[in-house]
Structures are given as structure tokens and as C-alpha cells.
Amino acid sequence: MRIPKPRHVAAGLLLGTALTLTACGQEHTGPTAAGPGSPSHSGTPAGPARGNVEPGSHDGAPHYHENNGFKIPKEMSPASEKAARAEAARIEPVLKRLWTAKTWDAESVRTALLKLGYRNEGPDSEQGRGTLFVQAHDPDSNPGTSIALxxxxxxxxxxxxxxxxxxxxxxxxxxxxxxFEPRGGH
Incomplete structure (x- = not known):
């Protein structure tokens, strides 16, 4: 009995791998040694398989919610959502007025919104209309201010x-x- 040399085994494996990969992604419709060919399909091809796609994952990424869960806000109760919408309706005209006046520095925004009766940054409280947080944008970004109530x-x-x-x-x-929506992960 003859034992193959390691070089011959390696060459055979390399050749087999190359032949397998050259046919990758091709659809064969003709007859093969195993039997008759499948019927021809008309129309556009279905494209690659989608794999493990998570519903609501924007671009179809399989672990979107796992990887971005920290960016997904929690649910609001109906009463809280109604209260938040009422406050948003009070805030919107103030921000519009500031924008029209080209005033978007943090202190001017804070001063204008505190006049609506909000608490300035501090622990949450059921007293008053809400607690206001104001942040100037990063110097390298669009000049302005972000707010959260x-x-x-x-x-x-x-x-x-x-x-x-x-x-x-x-x-x-x-x-x-x-x-505030988080800027990055852990």
C-alpha cells in the first residue's frame, strides 16, 4: 500500500477548494449527473438569502435591538404622553422665536424656557411643570443648544x-x- 505524500494531499485539497469556490453563487439549471435539471424560472432573481433578519431593525441587521437597545426609548403611559405633548406645544413657539432671532446659545435658551415655569436642572419632582436640562452643542458641530424636559x-x-x-x-x-438620546454604547 502506498501512502500519499503530504505535498500531493495539500495540492489535492487546494484544487478541490478552488473548484468548489469558482462555482459559488452560480445557479445551475442544466441536467447533472444526479438527475434532470429543474425548470427554468422567469422574472427577476430572488437575490441572496436574508439570513437572521430582526423585525424593525432598520437595515436588516440581525442583532440591531441587542446592539442598540440603549438607544431605544422606553414606552410612555398614555397620560404621560398627553402631558408631554402639551408641554411640547408650549416649548415649540419659544424655540421658533429663538431660531428666528438667531439666538441659540445655551443660556438664552435656558432663560427663555425657565419663564414657562420649569425647574432648572435638578432631581425629578412632581411639583411644577417639569425639570429642564439644557446642553450646548459640541464646538465641532452645528452651533446650537439641545434641551430635554x-x-x-x-x-x-x-x-x-x-x-x-x-x-x-x-x-x-x-x-x-x-x-437625551445616548451618543454611544458601552
């Missing part, structure tokens, strides 16, 4: 005023960062 234990009003535009939204709290 804790309306209740599960509801927030967030917004910004900056040189290009302003916006006010209502959302639940983020697990790790309160009302």
Missing part, C-alpha cells in the same frame, strides 16, 4: 435650536441617559 417619570420633551433649524419631539426616557 422630564415631564413625568416616563415621558420627555426633547428638542434643539441651531443655526439651520429647530425641532421639538416627545419620547420616552432612555434607559441609561434619561431624556
Amino acid at each position: 422630564n415631564v413625568r417619570h416616563d415621558a420627555c420633551v426633547t428638542g434643539f435650536v441651531q443655526s439651520t433649524n429647530y425641532q421639538v419631539t416627545v419620547n420616552g426616557r432612555f434607559l441609561e441617559s434619561g431624556c
